[in-house]
Amino acid sequence: MASVSVVKVTKSSVRKRIVSGKTKYCGLTSKEEGATEAATMSGHTLPCCKIGPSILCADLSCLADECRKMIHSGADYLHLDVMDGHFVPNLTFGHPIVKCLRPKMPDIYFDMHMMVQNPEKWVESMADAGANQYTFHIEACEDIPALCRKIQESGMRVGVGLKPGTPVETILPYSDLFDVVLIMTVEPGFGGQSFMEDMMSKVQYLRTNFPYLDIEVDGGVGPNTIDAVAEAGANMIVSGTAITGASDPSQVIALLRNSVENAIQKSQLER
Numbered sequence: 001m002a003s004v005s006v007v008k009v010t011k012s013s014v015r016k017r018i019v020s021g022k023t024k025y026c027g028l029t030s031k032e033e034g035a036t037e038a039a040t041m042s043g044h045t046l047p048c049c050k051i052g053p054s055i056l057c058a059d060l061s062c063l064a065d066e067c068r069k070m071i072h073s074g075a076d077y078l079h080l081d082v083m084d085g086h087f088v089p090n091l092t093f094g095h096p097i098v099k100c101l102r103p104k105m106p107d108i109y110f111d112m113h114m115m116v117q118n119p120e121k122w123v124e125s126m127a128d129a130g131a132n133q134y135t136f137h138i139e140a141c142e143d144i145p146a147l148c149r150k151i152q153e154s155g156m157r158v159g160v161g162l163k164p165g166t167p168v169e170t171i172l173p174y175s176d177l178f179d180v181v182l183i184m185t186v187e188p189g190f191g192g193q194s195f196m197e198d199m200m201s202k203v204q205y206l207r208t209n210f211p212y213l214d215i216e217v218d219g220g221v222g223p224n225t226i227d228a229v230a231e232a233g234a235n236m237i238v239s240g241t242a243i244t245g246a247s248d249p250s251q252v253i254a255l256l257r258n259s260v261e262n263a264i265q266k267s268q269l270e271r
């Protein structure tokens, strides 16, 4: 088993590493100083468990309070669902909301799930608003390398999302360009849908072929479905209604984390 060391990183060093594409960023933080990163001896980082509540179904009239509640309940990052009414049949919010949230929580990692047509259109404004990760949908993008370059150059991590009907092999020609691959386990557009377990073969394929990749799963993930997600090899876990609708979100977050950390530990022992 590879030994794990903890190294100090700063935002600028993280950006350099991301741009170089040679190492993967494990810790999710936008803190300028004092962040820690788990790294292997080889220079690659092992994917670690991160839980990112989706606030789509929370009370959006008090968004900042809902976000704070998630962080105080143990979330590692926030998953913010941007919908434009074209790529998906629903409408949410855009960069002006992110810009208002950012000063209220300067250290929190914002993962923007961009369910929009023309994802290249919003890169600068999202970066300027303070987003950390820009996850576009491969189905909505014409020039993937150009978009990835634009996201990287604006200082955000690059995420690519795949709808349930999109084969996982679609990413292969561009796999070096992504920091995160998001496997949708519902049709994008709404929270509270049923988890599609048959998507786990995509996660398994990615984990087998890309051991250092951040693999994110989104849709219908909660206490009843997390074990399948964890065993398949996902390490970034988005969960909406299961967390925001719970009487004790911290309990749900702890349960999700426990399942993923156990699966990661088991897979590392088997290496």
Ligand SMILES: O=C(CO)[C@@H](O)[C@H](O)COP(=O)(O)O
Pocket: 054, 056, 057, 079, 081, 113, 186, 187, 188, 189, 190, 191, 192, 193, 218, 219, 220, 221, 238, 239, 240, 241, 242
């Ligand atoms: O992107 C989406 C839906 O399109 C998600 O982020 C959902 O908002 C997650 O909610 P649950 O399915 O976990 O309730």
Ligand SMILES: [Fe+2]
Pocket: 054, 079, 080, 081, 113, 218, 238
């Ligand atoms: Fe999402």
